[in-house]
Amino acid sequence: MVTSMGWSxxxxxxGRGGMWGYQAPMPQIPPPPSGSIRIVAPVDFSNxxxxxxxxxxxxxxxIAVVDVSGGKIVNVNIVQNAAAMAPRGAGxxxxxxxLNIGASIVIAVSLGPNxxxxxxxxxxxxxxxxxxxxxxxxxxxxxxxx
Amino acid sequence: xxxxxxxxxGKGGTGKTFISSNFSYFLNKKGFNVLAVxxxxxxxxxxxxxxxxxxxxxxxxxxxxxxxxxYSKCLRCGACVETCRFNALSMSDEGPxxxxxxxxxxxxxxxxxxxxxxxxxxxxxxxxxxxxxxxxIPVVTGDLDIGEKNSGLLVYRIRELAKEYSFKFNARLIVIxxxxxxxCPVISSLVGARLLVIVVEPTPQSLKxxxxxxELADKLNIQSLAVIxxxxxxxxxxxxxxxxxxxxxxxxxxYDDKVVxxxxxxxxxxxxxxxxxxxxxxxxxxxxxxxxxSL
Amino acid sequence: MKxxxxxxGKGGTGKTAIAVSIAKMFAIKRKILLVxxxxxxxxxxxxxxxKPEIIKEIYAFKPKILEDKCKLCGKCVEYCPVHALVLxxxxxxxxxxxxxxxxxxxxxxxxxxxxxxxxxxxxWIKEDKMDNLHLIVGEAKPGERKTDEVMxxxxxxxxxxxxxxxxxxxxxxxxxxxxxxxxxxxxxLVVTVTEPTMLGFHDLKKxxxxxxxxxxxxxxxINKYGLKGGVQDEQEEFLxxxxxxxxxxxxxxxxxxxxxxxxxVVEAYPDSPSARSIKKIVKNLEKIMFRSA
Numbered sequence: 001m002v003t004s005m006g007w008s009x010x011x012x013x014x015g016r017g018g019m020w021g022y023q024a025p026m027p028q029i030p031p032p033p034s035g036s037i038r039i040v041a042p043v044d045f046s047n048x049x050x051x052x053x054x055x056x057x058x059x060x061x062x063i064a065v066v067d068v069s070g071g072k073i074v075n076v077n078i079v080q081n082a083a084a085m086a087p088r089g090a091g092x093x094x095x096x097x098x099l100n101i102g103a104s105i106v107i108a109v110s111l112g113p114n115x116x117x118x119x120x121x122x123x124x125x126x127x128x129x130x131x132x133x134x135x136x137x138x139x140x141x142x143x144x145x146x
Numbered sequence: 147x148x149x150x151x152x153x154x155x156g157k158g159g160t161g162k163t164f165i166s167s168n169f170s171y172f173l174n175k176k177g178f179n180v181l182a183v184x185x186x187x188x189x190x191x192x193x194x195x196x197x198x199x200x201x202x203x204x205x206x207x208x209x210x211x212x213x214x215x216x217y218s219k220c221l222r223c224g225a226c227v228e229t230c231r232f233n234a235l236s237m238s239d240e241g242p243x244x245x246x247x248x249x250x251x252x253x254x255x256x257x258x259x260x261x262x263x264x265x266x267x268x269x270x271x272x273x274x275x276x277x278x279x280x281x282x283i284p285v286v287t288g289d290l291d292i293g294e295k296n297s298g299l300l301v302y303r304i305r306e307l308a309k310e311y312s313f314k315f316n317a318r319l320i321v322i323x324x325x326x327x328x329x330c331p332v333i334s335s336l337v338g339a340r341l342l343v344i345v346v347e348p349t350p351q352s353l354k355x356x357x358x359x360x361e362l363a364d365k366l367n368i369q370s371l372a373v374i375x376x377x378x379x380x381x382x383x384x385x386x387x388x389x390x391x392x393x394x395x396x397x398x399x400x401y402d403d404k405v406v407x408x409x410x411x412x413x414x415x416x417x418x419x420x421x422x423x424x425x426x427x428x429x430x431x432x433x434x435x436x437x438x439x440s441l
Numbered sequence: 442m443k444x445x446x447x448x449x450g451k452g453g454t455g456k457t458a459i460a461v462s463i464a465k466m467f468a469i470k471r472k473i474l475l476v477x478x479x480x481x482x483x484x485x486x487x488x489x490x491x492k493p494e495i496i497k498e499i500y501a502f503k504p505k506i507l508e509d510k511c512k513l514c515g516k517c518v519e520y521c522p523v524h525a526l527v528l529x530x531x532x533x534x535x536x537x538x539x540x541x542x543x544x545x546x547x548x549x550x551x552x553x554x555x556x557x558x559x560x561x562x563x564x565w566i567k568e569d570k571m572d573n574l575h576l577i578v579g580e581a582k583p584g585e586r587k588t589d590e591v592m593x594x595x596x597x598x599x600x601x602x603x604x605x606x607x608x609x610x611x612x613x614x615x616x617x618x619x620x621x622x623x624x625x626x627x628x629x630l631v632v633t634v635t636e637p638t639m640l641g642f643h644d645l646k647k648x649x650x651x652x653x654x655x656x657x658x659x660x661x662x663i664n665k666y667g668l669k670g671g672v673q674d675e676q677e678e679f680l681x682x683x684x685x686x687x688x689x690x691x692x693x694x695x696x697x698x699x700x701x702x703x704x705x706v707v708e709a710y711p712d713s714p715s716a717r718s719i720k721k722i723v724k725n726l727e728k729i730m731f732r733s734a
Contacts, residue, residue: 055338059302087210087299088330089524089540096518096527110367112333114537121529128367157482188616191640198639231502231545232619248619252522252544292617292650327481328584351482354583410638411670 024082026097029065036069039144040098041107041135046078049136053129057108058091058115059084064135065101071146073139091115098124107138148181148312149439150305150320150339152368156355158326160347161375162186164405164415165428166323167195169343170283171414172432173319178441181317182279183308184287185301185325185335187272192323193287194412197280204307205275208288208300211251212269217241219263226255226264247293274304276311281414284315296325301334328358336366341439343396344372346387348380353387360393371438373431376401397431399424442603443730446624448613449634450644455664455696456634459719460612461488462705463632466723467608468574474606475574476599478624479614480564480581480591488705493567493578499594501587502543505559506534517547517556543587564591566598575606592620596627608730615644617651625652630729631659637671645676649683660729661687662722668692688725690718 032038042060043051054060060081067075083093091111095118098106105125119126129138139145153166166182173180184192193199215226220241227235227242234248235255242255246269256264272290279285286308288300305322312320322339325331336342342363346356356372363370370393377384377398388395404422408415416425447463449456457479464475477485486493504517504526515528525540526547538561548556564581579595581588596611603609611624625631631652635645645661652659661680666673666689673689680687690696695713699706707716 057337059334059337084302085299086524087297087522089537090298090302092524092527092537092540096524099527099530110337110365112337113362113365114540116365117537118527118535121527121532121535189640189644191643194639194643229545229549231543247622250542250544252542252546254544254546254549257520257546257549292647293619293622295618329586358583406665407669410668410672412639 023086026082026093027079029077029079029101031102032067033069033074036067036074037105037144038101038103039066039068039105039107039139040064040101040103041066041138042081043078043135048076048078049073049134049139051078051135053107053109053131053133053135053138055109055131057110058094058112063094065103066135066139068139068144071144073145089114092118095119105144107135107142109133148309148318148320149341150322151341151343151435151439152322152324152336152339153343153345154324154332154335154359155326155345155352156328156357156359157352158189160345160352161399162326162345163191163195163323164409165343165345165373165375165399166321167192168414168416168428169432169435170196170321171281171416172429173321174281174283175416178319179315179317180283180319180321181308181312181315182283182285183304183320183322184285185304185322185331187288187290187296187300187304187325187331190287190289193277193279193285195409195414196283196285196412198412199277200280201278203276203278203284203311205273207270208272208274208303209268210271211266212246212249213244213251213253213255213264214267215242215244216263216265219261221261221263223260225258225260229258230255272300274300274307276307281417284311284317286311296331298330298334301325301331305334328355328362332359333362336363336368339368341435342368342370343435344370344391344393345375346372346391347376348374348383348387350383353390356387356391360391369438371396371435374398378402396434397427399427399431442606442609443630444603444609444611444628445630445632445726445730446611446613446628447632447634448615448621448625448648450615450636450641450648454634454636454641455690455700457485457612458488458696458700458705459634459662459664459690460610461485462707462719463723463726464574464610465489465705466707466720467610467727468572471573471607472605473574474599474603474609475576476595476609476611477576477578478592478595478611478620480579480588480595480620481614483578483580485612486569486576486578487703488700489569489571489574489576490703491569491571491576493569493576495565496568497566497598498562499564499566499579499591500560501563501590502545503538503541503559503561504536504547504556506536507555507557508533510553510555512553512555514552516550516552520546520550522546539584539586543590563587564594566595589619593623596620596623600627617647622651622655625655625657628657630726631657632726633659633661634664635661635676636665637663637668637673637676639672642672642676642679646679649685653683659685661685662690663687664690665692666690688718688722690715690722
């Protein structure tokens with residue numbers, strides 16, 4: 001029944017990997033450098049390693065992506081969480097992105113049922129921390145950073 | 147940092163708004179700056195229960211998306227009409243017509259159109275607003291257009307607006323009247339909250355709903371407490387609930403004319419009948435909640 | 442065969458109790474089909490001491506991923522508007538049933554034809570027959586979001602057996618969605634039940650927006666009339682301005698008592714003011730529907 005697709009992103013899908021319709025896609029970020037592990041944490045505002053880990057995950061305002069190698073921080077990237085604006089399935093959209101960017105660890109306060117299921121599929125390690133924990137402190141406490 | 151307390155019930159009609167409105171009133175009288183949030187947008191009665199709107203402080207449209215057709219390209223082949231699983235498209239003499247009461251904006255029709263004559267566009271689904279109620283308590287809530295339903299995103303937007311206003315009003319406590327049931331809007335009402343108060347009435351459906359709500363709260367690491375409302379409608383089942391629901395029961399509230407009246411008058415019962423038994427039961431329950439929060 | 446849809450506001454207005462009372466009264470002389478469309482929480486049968494049994498399952502479209510054909514391109518994930526599909530890198534496509542809206546986008550965009558139409562149970566149609574009064578109940582699976590679909594299928598089923606009855610009564614839940622629209626569409630008359638509270642009035646106005654847009658004949662019932670502080674005056678004015686004929690059921694303790702004991706007020710307290718009003722309403726409906734005295 002479909003003769004042509006016509007998906008050139010003309011107003012109804014925002015470019016490569018764009019979400020259908022008017023939803024903004026999650027940002028593209030390069031894969032983790034070799035030899036490093038990638039850690040993701042939802043945060044309430046963007047303040048580098050001083051960002052507080054958010055009580056929300058799927059609809060957290062920002063997502064912190066930290067690449068760690070040999071106990072040292074290699075990269076810190078804090079992006080706006082486009083998934084927060086998903087009408088439904090925000091946790092799934094975020095979970096998909098976490099898989100796509102090659103993260104192997106998630107630090108959060110709690111996980112909604114959907115994102116929990118998605119992360120389990122690839123065995124992403126989940127570490128739960130008390131609300132208000134600062135990102136840098138969590139990384140140290142969990143032993144990712146010396 | 148503000149503390150969010152969610153009042154929810156696994157099934158609608160249990161009196162969740164009765165509890166959340168009186169709780170907000172109680173906290174206000176005790177001197178806490180409180181902000182009330184109505185996440186049950188399909189039945190936005192929290193502000194009514196708090197005396198109705200005194201003044202609207204802010205409002206904005208809540209948008210979703212719908213399809214539209216570029217008739218200059220349309221071949222009237224009817225593929226779109228055939229494809230839509232929501233029966234939102236029908237064929238007329240002028241071509242396919244969209245029924246916006248039913249269009250969900252998923253765009254399946256756009257995908258099958260051989261000439262890309264269908265596109266997605268934003269559409270108003272309702273509005274969200276912040277207002278002061280006649281009891282002096284600020285309320286953040288929303289209003290849906292006909293045929294529209296509540297969603298996780300809408301509840302999220304309402305809560306975000308509430309957080310903003312909680313800073314403006316210096317409100318440390320936010321009372322959220324959750325959407326009924328256990329679906330997406332409820333999860334969105336719960337996430338990040340400090341405490342859940344489950345309102346259950348003595349019927350099997352209500353108990354089932356309450357148990358599922360507790361499961362959800364446990365998964366989200368939220369502490370749960372329960373209140374049995376309208377207990378006199380079935381005192382023996384009330385006892386069943388106490389055993390079956392693995393949650394601390396804060397107390398029981400009876401159902402009688404005074405409750406119905408206070409609802410009609412749009413005033414919390416703590417204001418209309420402060421000396422009644424119901425009011426004193428409510429105060430005991432609310433004091434216990436404060437104790438559990440160490441406030 | 443005539444069709445009446447009884448619609449109204451949120452839990453507590455007494456709409457179901459009234460719909461069941463009307464059905465029982467008509468069933469004294471006529472063959473009646475009462476259809477419970479409150480699929481999230483049907484309770485007509487609790488007032489009829491009935492235990493309806495499942496006669497049909499209701500399905501919704503769900504995609505089935507054919508793993509041997511799937512090339513993990515992720516197109517389906519991109520075009521799912523509700524994120525019900527996830528690409529597990531190098532492994533498979535994960536389908537999250539609870540989020541699926543059954544739109545069919547995934548099936549259409551898959552370049553490999555790896556997604557087939559499958560179905561999942563989203564609800565049931567149940568039935569019970571009690572002499573002249575037959576009951577059909579539409580019930581959604583707990584937590585199911587596609588409640589409109591369950592309602593619509595129940596209505597379609599009922600349409601097929603409708604000619605066996607003299608009167609069909611739909612007990613329609615509050616709201617203004619698809620299922621409610623479909624019930625109203627078929628009805629010869631829409632009966633709206635409201636109560637004189639602000640929320641009741643708010644719901645009434647919304648319902649009448651829909652009824653007006655559908656050009657349906659309707660009558661309104663103001664239940665719990667006489668509630669202290671109630672907005673019945675404003676409601677009556679609204680109804681008059683909209684040229685809607687209305688009836689009143691006075692607020693008395695008997696309706697609640699009957700409800701609690703699982704009966705209709707017309708059976709439990711036949712001489713109460715509320716029961717007598719209902720009987721009067723039924724006589725009126727008889728006239729409107731069947732043009733008899």
